[in-house]
Amino acid sequence: MSNPEPASPNLLPRDEYVEQAHLYGLLRQRGQESMPIQELLDELRHEILITTKLPMAMDYLLTEVKHSGLLAPAMYKLRHYFTDFQTYLIRESEADTGRFMMSTALQILEADAKYRLDSVTPEGMFFFQFEALCRNRLSYDRGLAAMSNDPLYNDEWTKWILNLRAQVGLVDFADLIFLASEEYKRRMIEAGQSIEDKGPFLFGDKEGRIAFANRRKDPLFLFSAVQRHLGYPKVPRPIPADETSEIIPQLLRRVERVEARLKILDDERRGGMDITRFYEKNKDKPNFKLPELPE
Incomplete structure (x- = not known):
């Protein structure tokens, strides 16, 4: 394999990817409880290390998702923090087709963030x-x-x-x-x-x-x-x-x-079937008869 190139200066610090992987894992696990995404973000922002920029990004995501109900547009506006590939996966999981699930997208993003920690x-x-x-x-x-x-x-x-x-x-x-x-x-x-x-x-x-x-x-x-x-x-x-x-x-x-x-x-084998029981619910209804026609 060719020699690995030095890390790009545009990559985030290692701590950011550690917290991102932690967030994606929590979202995937607790999302199985059918909680709305805004409630999850509001709950999980207190569990993320405040020395990173992720809590600030989560606050922005939370504000935007309360208005539109979607994460991808807000992530796209934070392109200096979230990669376009991360945003693309979330956008596909939020599409109306429903073929690509949010849980799968979060699992991919968690693995992506962990891979960027050391030997990427x-x-x-x-x-x-x-x-x-x-x-x-x-x-x-x-x-x-x-x-x-x-x-x-x-x-x-x-x-x-x-x-x-x-x-x-x-x-x-x-x-x-x-x-x-x-x-x-x-x-x-x-x-x-x-x-x-x-x-x-x-x-x-x-x-x-x-x-x-x-x-x-x-x-x-x-x-x-x-x-x-x-x-x-x-x-x-x-x-x-x-x-x-x-x-x-x-x-x-x-x-x-x-x-x-x-x-x-x-x-039927025991001697016949009483079909009147199928009309039990109609037994109290009046019996209307048609008038006889003159000859």
């Missing part, structure tokens, strides 16, 4: 963010645009990620990684070919070899192999909906209908 690299962060888009079937165009503004990436990374929007889906993803790796550069030099118009070579030898070994395969195999070797956090997978809560009531209703049919069959 541009290569690992790219794979983590891109895999999050793939696994949750989010928009590549909007997602990659949000990724490109991450302060972790330098100008070369930003330009390459933006160009990737026009190539994803048309060119095999493993080929795209291989062509931007030091492994491809090494092979070109050994073959005596010019690399003047090639690159940029953003990924290391290891990533290039892994990508070459996974060409024409499911990209999930590539993500799994790179995750093992780069050590970036595992991307949370969407949790399938629990259908047991709907299946059990349906089974109970079917059992009731079967029992009613068996009761009717049992009454």
